[in-house]
Amino acid sequence: SLTIGIVGLPNVGKSTLFNALTRNNVLAENYPFATIEPNTGIVPLPDKRLPVLAKLVHTEKIIPATVTFVDIAGIVKGASQGEGLGNKFLANIREADAICEVVRTFVDDDIVHVNGKVDPADDIDTINTELILADLQTIENALPKLEKDLRGKKVSGEYVAAVNEAKTILEAGETIDHAAAAGKIDKNAIYDLHLMTAKPFIYVFNVDDNELQDDAAKKKLADSVAPAKAIFLNAQFEADLTELDEDDAREMLADAGLDESGLDQLARVGFDVLGLQTFLTAGEKEVRAWQIHQGWTAPQAAGVIHTDFEKGFIKAEIVSYDDFVAAEGSMTKIKDAGKLRLEGRDYIMQDGDIVEFKFNV
Numbered sequence: 277s278l279t280i281g282i283v284g285l286p287n288v289g290k291s292t293l294f295n296a297l298t299r300n301n302v303l304a305e306n307y308p309f310a311t312i313e314p315n316t317g318i319v320p321l322p323d324k325r326l327p328v329l330a331k332l333v334h335t336e337k338i339i340p341a342t343v344t345f346v347d348i349a350g351i352v353k354g355a356s357q358g359e360g361l362g363n364k365f366l367a368n369i370r371e372a373d374a375i376c377e378v379v380r381t382f383v384d385d386d387i388v389h390v391n392g393k394v395d396p397a398d399d400i401d402t403i404n405t406e407l408i409l410a411d412l413q414t415i416e417n418a419l420p421k422l423e424k425d426l427r428g429k430k431v432s433g434e435y436v437a438a439v440n441e442a443k444t445i446l447e448a449g450e451t452i453d454h455a456a457a458a459g460k461i462d463k464n465a466i467y468d469l470h471l472m473t474a475k476p477f478i479y480v481f482n483v484d485d486n487e488l489q490d491d492a493a494k495k496k497l498a499d500s501v502a503p504a505k506a507i508f509l510n511a512q513f514e515a516d517l518t519e520l521d522e523d524d525a526r527e528m529l530a531d532a533g534l535d536e537s538g539l540d541q542l543a544r545v546g547f548d549v550l551g552l553q554t555f556l557t558a559g560e561k562e563v564r565a566w567q568i569h570q571g572w573t574a575p576q577a578a579g580v581i582h583t584d585f586e587k588g589f590i591k592a593e594i595v596s597y598d599d600f601v602a603a604e605g606s607m608t609k610i611k612d613a614g615k616l617r618l619e620g621r622d623y624i625m626q627d628g629d630i631v632e633f634k635f636n637v
């Protein structure tokens with residue numbers, strides 16, 4: 277499954293955040309097949325629709341979609357040259373599908389900052405520079421063979437031009453993700469280089485309580501990484517929240533003036549950045565959110581439930597979540613209201629589709 281790698285300088289709150297994410301992990305029961313590595317956290321995607329559906333179809337069992345986070349060892353200056361855990365951490369980042377960069381803005385004199393001062397922009401620069409240098413190495417290693425293949429007409433001129441374009445961007449100190457968002461380069465054109473900075477980035481600013489309420493300060497930080505997504509949370513607060521039962525946690529959130537935990541926000545944004553979406557099934561046995569890629573067709577979605585569903589796909593019977601709720605979950609009412617849609621092989625799944633697949637065995 278797709279994973280998000282958590283990176284950042286030492287002492288910025290990565291472990292605190294990661295432990296909160298994994299303690300939040302109530303899924304072991306539903307995912308007995310998932311061998312959970314110690315550095316891997318599987319986190320439920322918050323979805324307010326699921327309990328509503330469960331009530332309507334009279335089931336207790338809810339299976340949410342999930343987001344997988346991998347804790348990657350701290351990055352230090354020189355990592356791309358093999359400093360610290362250099363090569364190991366680079367290999368781990370290569371395996372991740374998106375990057376969650378934890379940046380410290382909280383000030384605490386008891387907690388040493390590796391660079392001696394709390395300076396988010398400087399920290400981001402340090403980390404991104406290491407990733408950029410590693411990507412430049414990848415390109416420099418690839419180019420001699422590419423030039424040769426170009427002479428032998430084994431690769432296209434457009435491809436080599438795109439690789440050189442990527443090199444220019446990186447040399448100017450910009451990540452490929454950032455440049456692509458600004459329309460300077462097409463990520464797909466250089467996909468097979470598997471560059472680290474071409475992965476989607478999420479920035480998590482580990483702020484203190486005052487800053488969490490300071491919209492101007494947050495906007496400034498968000499703007500500094502835009503168009504990448506920025507999330508603001510207090511990792512210590514999030515860790516404390518996971519120690520509480522649901523009611524107490526909600527009360528503590530409300531007291532802090534928040535309507536959603538930072539972990540829930542991170543799961544939602546992470547899911548989105550990975551290009552995922554859900555469709556829903558609702559029956560007496562269980563209510564479940566299934567994760568698929570955005571843009572997938574009905575047969576592809578069917579295949580997530582069972583490969584036979586994809587092979588023998590006939591059609592999908594679909595009700596939108598809103599129509600299902602309006603009809604109080606009654607299929608008779610849904611049909612009478614003309615809200616049951618029959619969709620064929622080419623149908624592109626929409627978020628919130630409640631689906632029953634019809635298939636040949």
Ligand code: GDP
Pocket residue numbers: 284285286287288289290291292293350382383384387482483484510511512513
């Ligand atoms: P890592 O090296 O990035 O994994 O950082 P840790 O999660 O181990 O955190 C380093 C220290 O900072 C620990 O003592 C944490 O308790 C503390 N810490 C983490 N997050 C916060 C925070 O939001 N506020 C404050 N004041 N301390 C924090």
